[in-house]
Amino acid sequence: MPRPLARVLTLLELLQSGGTRTVSELAARLDVDERTVRRYAQQLLDLDIPVESVRGRYGGYRLGPGYRVPPLMLNDDEALAVLLSLTTAGDTGRDTAGDTARDTARDTARETAAAKIRRVLPDRLRRKLDAVLASLAYTTPPGGIADAPDPAILLPIADAVHHHRPVSIRHTAADGHRTERTLHPYGVVAHAGRWYVTAADLLSGEDRTFRLDRITDARTLPGAFTPPPDPAPTTRVLNALATAPHRHQVTLHIQAPPTHIHTHLPPSLATVTPLPPDDWCRVTLHVTHLTWLPATLAALDRPFTIERPTELRTLVEEFANRLLDSARRDPRP
Structure with missing residues (x-):
C-alpha cells in the first residue's frame, strides 16, 4: 500500500474515534506538515466522506454526525487474495541505503492493513485464513513473489497441510499428461515466482513436488496422516528442483x-x-x-x-x- 494512502486511511481512523482533532495534533500523529493534513482531509471529502472543518482556536477536523465506515464484506476467495497479496508484496530491489526508510514504511503499512482486515473478518474465516498463512513457506523472504495461486486450489491444500489430511488433486504434467492423485501434503512453498506443494504421492509411492498452477482441482479427504518429524518443505522443494x-x-x-x-x-x-x-x-x-x-x-x-x-x-x-x-x-x- 502506498504510504500517502496509508496515511489518509490513518487520518480517517483517527477521526472515527470521535471529537474534533486539531490540525497540529493530526500532523504530529501522521508525521506530516499541517498543509499535508489539509490535503488528506480534502481527499476524504472527494470520497464523499463528510469531514467537517471546525474554525477557531481549538478548531480542526471531525466527522459529520452519524457517519460510520460501512462494514468490510469479503468472501473466502477475496479475503485470501487480499491477505496473501499483503503478505507477499514487496520490492525485490532493496540495495540502496536511501530506500531503507521507504521500505520500512511500506512494510508497516502492509502489516497494519492486514491486521485491520483480519479484525473485521468473521471468526470462522479468520481461523481458516490463519491456517492457510501458517502453512506457507518461502525459499527467500516474501517480496517479489508471483501472484497468489487460485484460492480454490490453495485453500483445501493448505487446510490439508495444517490438519494433516489427505488431499485429492487433478494434475497436468508439463507434457500435458493428466492424472488424479492422492497426496499427504507437507507444505506449500513459494519459490522463484511459483508456488509448489511438497507431499507424499500415494500414486507413485514417492515424495513429490507439484506446481500449484498445474493443479486443476483439489479437495480434502476424510482421515489423517502422520507427517515426517521434520518435513522441511522448503528443503524438499529445492532438492526436487535440483x-x-x-x-x-x-x-x-x-x-x-x-x-x-x-x-x-x-x-x-x-x-x-x-x-x-x-x-x-x-x-x-x-x-x-x-x-x-x-x-x-x-x-x-x-x-x-x-x-x-x-x-x-x-x-x-x-x-x-x-x-x-x-x-x-x-x-x-
Missing part, C-alpha cells in the same frame, strides 16, 4: 565451500556435497542447456574439475580461448 530430470547430468568437483558455490549455483539448481578432509565439494546439476555453465564456473573463480559430461569440457575450452583471444587483442582501432 534433481529434476533434464537433458544433461553434470558432475563437478570445485575447490570452494558450499556457501561460495551457492552464490552462483543456488540450491534449487545444484546439489553440493562437501568432500572432507579436503576443501573440495562434489557438485551435481541437471540442466537442459550447457552453454551458460562455462561463464558461471569462471565467475566462481575457484579451481574445478569436470567429471561429466564430455561436452562441457569442450565448451569450457572454447570459452577460455575466447577470453584469451580478447585479452591479447590489440586495443588500437
Whole structure:
C-alpha cells in the first residue's frame, strides 16, 4: 500500500474515534506538515466522506454526525487474495541505503492493513485464513513473489497441510499428461515466482513436488496422516528442483565451500556435497542447456574439475580461448 494512502486511511481512523482533532495534533500523529493534513482531509471529502472543518482556536477536523465506515464484506476467495497479496508484496530491489526508510514504511503499512482486515473478518474465516498463512513457506523472504495461486486450489491444500489430511488433486504434467492423485501434503512453498506443494504421492509411492498452477482441482479427504518429524518443505522443494530430470547430468568437483558455490549455483539448481578432509565439494546439476555453465564456473573463480559430461569440457575450452583471444587483442582501432 502506498504510504500517502496509508496515511489518509490513518487520518480517517483517527477521526472515527470521535471529537474534533486539531490540525497540529493530526500532523504530529501522521508525521506530516499541517498543509499535508489539509490535503488528506480534502481527499476524504472527494470520497464523499463528510469531514467537517471546525474554525477557531481549538478548531480542526471531525466527522459529520452519524457517519460510520460501512462494514468490510469479503468472501473466502477475496479475503485470501487480499491477505496473501499483503503478505507477499514487496520490492525485490532493496540495495540502496536511501530506500531503507521507504521500505520500512511500506512494510508497516502492509502489516497494519492486514491486521485491520483480519479484525473485521468473521471468526470462522479468520481461523481458516490463519491456517492457510501458517502453512506457507518461502525459499527467500516474501517480496517479489508471483501472484497468489487460485484460492480454490490453495485453500483445501493448505487446510490439508495444517490438519494433516489427505488431499485429492487433478494434475497436468508439463507434457500435458493428466492424472488424479492422492497426496499427504507437507507444505506449500513459494519459490522463484511459483508456488509448489511438497507431499507424499500415494500414486507413485514417492515424495513429490507439484506446481500449484498445474493443479486443476483439489479437495480434502476424510482421515489423517502422520507427517515426517521434520518435513522441511522448503528443503524438499529445492532438492526436487535440483534433481529434476533434464537433458544433461553434470558432475563437478570445485575447490570452494558450499556457501561460495551457492552464490552462483543456488540450491534449487545444484546439489553440493562437501568432500572432507579436503576443501573440495562434489557438485551435481541437471540442466537442459550447457552453454551458460562455462561463464558461471569462471565467475566462481575457484579451481574445478569436470567429471561429466564430455561436452562441457569442450565448451569450457572454447570459452577460455575466447577470453584469451580478447585479452591479447590489440586495443588500437
